[in-house]
Amino acid sequence: MTGTFGIDHLPYGVVSTADGRRFVATRIGDDVLNLAGLPRHGPLFEQPSLDAFLAAGRAIWRAVRTELAEVLSDAQLASHRVPVEQTRNLLPFTVADYVDFYASEHHARNVGQIFRPGGEALTPNWKHLPIGYHGRAGTVIVSGTPVRRPRGQYRDGTGAVAFGPSQKLDIEAEVAFVVGAGSQLGSAIPVREFADHVFGVCLLNDWSARDIQAWEYVPLGPFLGKSFATSVAGWITPLDALDAAWVAPPPRDRPLLPYLDDAGIRGGLDLDLEVRLNGDVIARPPMSAMYWTPAQMLAHLTVNGASTRPGDLFASGTVSGPDGTQRGCLLELTWNGSQPVTLSDGTQRAFLLDGDEVVITATASAISGDRLHLGEVRGTVTAATWQP
Amino acid sequence: MTGTFGIDHLPYGVVSTADGRRFVATRIGDDVLNLAGLPRHGPLFEQPSLDAFLAAGRAIWRAVRTELAEVLSDAQLASHRVPVEQTRNLLPFTVADYVDFYASEHHARNVGQIFRPGGEALTPNWKHLPIGYHGRAGTVIVSGTPVRRPRGQYRDGTGAVAFGPSQKLDIEAEVAFVVGAGSQLGSAIPVREFADHVFGVCLLNDWSARDIQAWEYVPLGPFLGKSFATSVAGWITPLDALDAAWVAPPPRDRPLLPYLDDAGIRGGLDLDLEVRLNGDVIARPPMSAMYWTPAQMLAHLTVNGASTRPGDLFASGTVSGPDGTQRGCLLELTWNGSQPVTLSDGTQRAFLLDGDEVVITATASAISGDRLHLGEVRGTVTAATWQP
Numbered sequence: 001m002t003g004t005f006g007i008d009h010l011p012y013g014v015v016s017t018a019d020g021r022r023f024v025a026t027r028i029g030d031d032v033l034n035l036a037g038l039p040r041h042g043p044l045f046e047q048p049s050l051d052a053f054l055a056a057g058r059a060i061w062r063a064v065r066t067e068l069a070e071v072l073s074d075a076q077l078a079s080h081r082v083p084v085e086q087t088r089n090l091l092p093f094t095v096a097d098y099v100d101f102y103a104s105e106h107h108a109r110n111v112g113q114i115f116r117p118g119g120e121a122l123t124p125n126w127k128h129l130p131i132g133y134h135g136r137a138g139t140v141i142v143s144g145t146p147v148r149r150p151r152g153q154y155r156d157g158t159g160a161v162a163f164g165p166s167q168k169l170d171i172e173a174e175v176a177f178v179v180g181a182g183s184q185l186g187s188a189i190p191v192r193e194f195a196d197h198v199f200g201v202c203l204l205n206d207w208s209a210r211d212i213q214a215w216e217y218v219p220l221g222p223f224l225g226k227s228f229a230t231s232v233a234g235w236i237t238p239l240d241a242l243d244a245a246w247v248a249p250p251p252r253d254r255p256l257l258p259y260l261d262d263a264g265i266r267g268g269l270d271l272d273l274e275v276r277l278n279g280d281v282i283a284r285p286p287m288s289a290m291y292w293t294p295a296q297m298l299a300h301l302t303v304n305g306a307s308t309r310p311g312d313l314f315a316s317g318t319v320s321g322p323d324g325t326q327r328g329c330l331l332e333l334t335w336n337g338s339q340p341v342t343l344s345d346g347t348q349r350a351f352l353l354d355g356d357e358v359v360i361t362a363t364a365s366a367i368s369g370d371r372l373h374l375g376e377v378r379g380t381v382t383a384a385t386w387q388p
Numbered sequence: 389m390t391g392t393f394g395i396d397h398l399p400y401g402v403v404s405t406a407d408g409r410r411f412v413a414t415r416i417g418d419d420v421l422n423l424a425g426l427p428r429h430g431p432l433f434e435q436p437s438l439d440a441f442l443a444a445g446r447a448i449w450r451a452v453r454t455e456l457a458e459v460l461s462d463a464q465l466a467s468h469r470v471p472v473e474q475t476r477n478l479l480p481f482t483v484a485d486y487v488d489f490y491a492s493e494h495h496a497r498n499v500g501q502i503f504r505p506g507g508e509a510l511t512p513n514w515k516h517l518p519i520g521y522h523g524r525a526g527t528v529i530v531s532g533t534p535v536r537r538p539r540g541q542y543r544d545g546t547g548a549v550a551f552g553p554s555q556k557l558d559i560e561a562e563v564a565f566v567v568g569a570g571s572q573l574g575s576a577i578p579v580r581e582f583a584d585h586v587f588g589v590c591l592l593n594d595w596s597a598r599d600i601q602a603w604e605y606v607p608l609g610p611f612l613g614k615s616f617a618t619s620v621a622g623w624i625t626p627l628d629a630l631d632a633a634w635v636a637p638p639p640r641d642r643p644l645l646p647y648l649d650d651a652g653i654r655g656g657l658d659l660d661l662e663v664r665l666n667g668d669v670i671a672r673p674p675m676s677a678m679y680w681t682p683a684q685m686l687a688h689l690t691v692n693g694a695s696t697r698p699g700d701l702f703a704s705g706t707v708s709g710p711d712g713t714q715r716g717c718l719l720e721l722t723w724n725g726s727q728p729v730t731l732s733d734g735t736q737r738a739f740l741l742d743g744d745e746v747v748i749t750a751t752a753s754a755i756s757g758d759r760l761h762l763g764e765v766r767g768t769v770t771a772a773t774w775q776p
Contacts, residue, residue, distance in 0.1 A: 096525070097524055097525055097526045112607075115607075125603055125606070128549050129541055131604065131608050133610075134524055135522055136522055137484070137485055138485045138694070138700070139573060139694050141573070148693055151693070153516060153517055153645065161516050161645075163645050163646075163647070185527060185536075186536045209692070212692065216513060216517065217607070217609075218513070218607075219500075219503075219504075219606075219609070220521040220605075220609040221521050221605070221608040221609020222521075223520055223521055223522070224688070224689075224691065225692075227692065227694045228694050229573070229693075258551075259551070301615075303539065303540055304597070304600065304612040305538050305539070306527050306612070306615045307527055308526065312526070386576065386693075
């Protein structure tokens with residue numbers, strides 16, 4: 001099972017154990033390995049957070065990966081292994097700023113048709129720049145954390161303003177990127193310097209209350225429809241594990257400004273996502289279909305001189321492909337609830353019900369030729385209950 | 389001069405000195421006082437940041453203010469005083485999440501008319517909820533930090549997509565609120581519990597590149613047009629210094645949902661702002677004219693269950709009054725550049741030129757009956773120069 005957390009992967013996370021320990025770990029097979037036990041780089045992992053490691057920069061990221069590969073089978077490290085069932089993932093780093101993009105043309109076209117019927121599906125700027133917005137860093141939660149159904153204002157079926165638990169709670173299957181080495185205020189990160197700054201990749205579920213979002217988002221964008229929770233996987237896959245997963249992005253049908261020009265760069269990521277709702281696969285979104293690449297997102301984010309910091313998190317936006325089975329959110333899959341999906345238990349879903357469990361997984365080509373399985377992001381919806 | 393940093397004010401900041409010291413301080417007259425010298429609460433200020441003090445909660449905020457009033461004139465504290473000219477303000481706390489609202493009806497109507505001519509000036513949601521969005525926490529800078537003119541994409545006069553330094557660099561005169569005591573995920577902060585969570589108030593300049601913003605902001609809101617820099621004052625005025633400044637907000641012409649209902653609460657802040665451009669007063673925006681109050685902003689921000697953290701910063705949006713001289717940004721003052729302002733040196737401004745200095749100040753009623761002068765927010769525009 002080298003494909004599932006084999007030596008070609010070695011993702012990073014932070015775990016807690018039943019006896020109250022918390023430590024930075026890598027995942028190898030069915031074990032986690034406490035990285036404080038590394039002979040050379042152990043001291044970098046004495047805090048239960050990836051923060052120091054993220055800030056250490058690319059040379060150290062590579063040196064740690066090299067050391068891991070060398071010592072992984074050493075008997076002396078056996079005492080630092082713990083069976084994964086005896087651990088729980090914690091949020092692995094301090095999220096600095098969280099930015100969410102809108103990089104799938106298929107998703108943007110579908111949402112445009114649903115939210116602005118009769119108008120152009122894509123806004124005039126869409127092919128010129130990767131549209132993005134800032135989300136709430138403080139409500140990024142780790143996989144496994146329950147998600148309470150949010151409440152808020154929305155328009156009910158009659159168009160009247162209503163208040164209460166969201167009736168259109170949705171998921172967004174996304175791929176996120178974790179900045180390690182930051183950049184100074186007044187500088188920009190060129191497309192070709194992506195790997196000097198980005199530490200790794202993780203799956204992300206950008207839970208969305210579509211009714212709250214639809215009412216609030218004009219003119220300043222999504223706010224409470226998104227800010228209640230954003231789930232990230234507990235395991236961050238280092239870029240170095242994804243060397244075999246880069247592909248050419250889809251052809252662009254508009255010329256790009258020089259700062260976004262990625263001619264000749266294999267800037268797309270060939271990740272095959274799966275979205276499961278209560279165990280049923282409801283979508284298989286292909287990351288390779290994204291119009292904008294992560295390197296373009298980071299170049300755009302910084303082209304105005306905005307600085308970046310270790311722990312900055314930026315996400316792709318919903319990953320959707322051209323096919324109806326490749327849509328990464330229920331808004332698209334059910335066309336705003338009008339075409340519910342039927343689950344194997346015979347029940348239907350327009351949007352999420354209390355108790356529903358959503359799991360997003362993904363695989364990628366590993367250098368070995370096997371499939372690399374990214375850390376899953378999992379969450380269960382709990383009822384909206386509020387103190388008065 | 390008790391009005392200018394007198395004993396009725398006692399704001400908090402972090403300063404550095406020429407000899408390399410950095411410490412938390414209060415401002416008293418023309419001196420700053422190193423708070424590590426406080427006999428009882430000194431240990432709370434051993435780090436050069438307000439972070440620990442913010443998180444300590446309202447009882448400690450009040451206890452420190454009480455201690456300060458008691459010991460301020462003690463001879464033993466004299467050694468902890470430094471003339472303010474020998475210090476420089478640093479960013480006083482770690483900004484967690486930054487949210488910007490849009491709470492002035494006069495501003496929203498003016499912007500709506502400028503950006504969406506022929507449409508309704510106010511979007512249908514505007515009177516139902518305080519519209520807001522997340523900004524970039526990592527580019528919040530302290531007063532005095534130069535602001536480099538950002539570059540980016542915009543539409544030129546012919547409608548073609550252009551790239552380069554912003555041609556429409558603007559200010560936004562705002563009032564910001566600093567959260568001290570946070571709140572848990574899944575809980576909301578009622579309007580009446582504002583003062584249990586909010587530590588203090590400071591002026592804020594939300595620098596805005598109007599050309600970049602106009603091109604990018606549909607459908608997900610402002611991003612690079614704002615994210616290059618947001619300036620905050622170096623001195624945070626504690627809520628307790630503003631007890632005499634609260635006023636009834638303007639009458640609301642739509643019923644409010646219960647979570648926003650502030651009937652009987654003096655939730656408005658009577659701050660008189662002044663905006664100076666190269667020394668000339670170009671606007672006098674009245675905070676008392678804001679439709680939405682800060683307590684409503686915080687109640688809305690959390691009504692979906694979003695958590696808050698010490699260091700969360702939320703701002704009012706541009707403060708503009710009904711009168712043409714009360715508009716808090718050049719977009720409104722010059723009606724998107726069509727009616728330039730003339731400065732006393734005879735030059736005109738549609739938007740900011742390189743070298744322009746903007747200073748925002750404000751006064752409020754103090755309990756003593758004097759005027760309290762909030763810490764200014766100052767910034768000078770520098771040219772857009774970029775490494776290749």
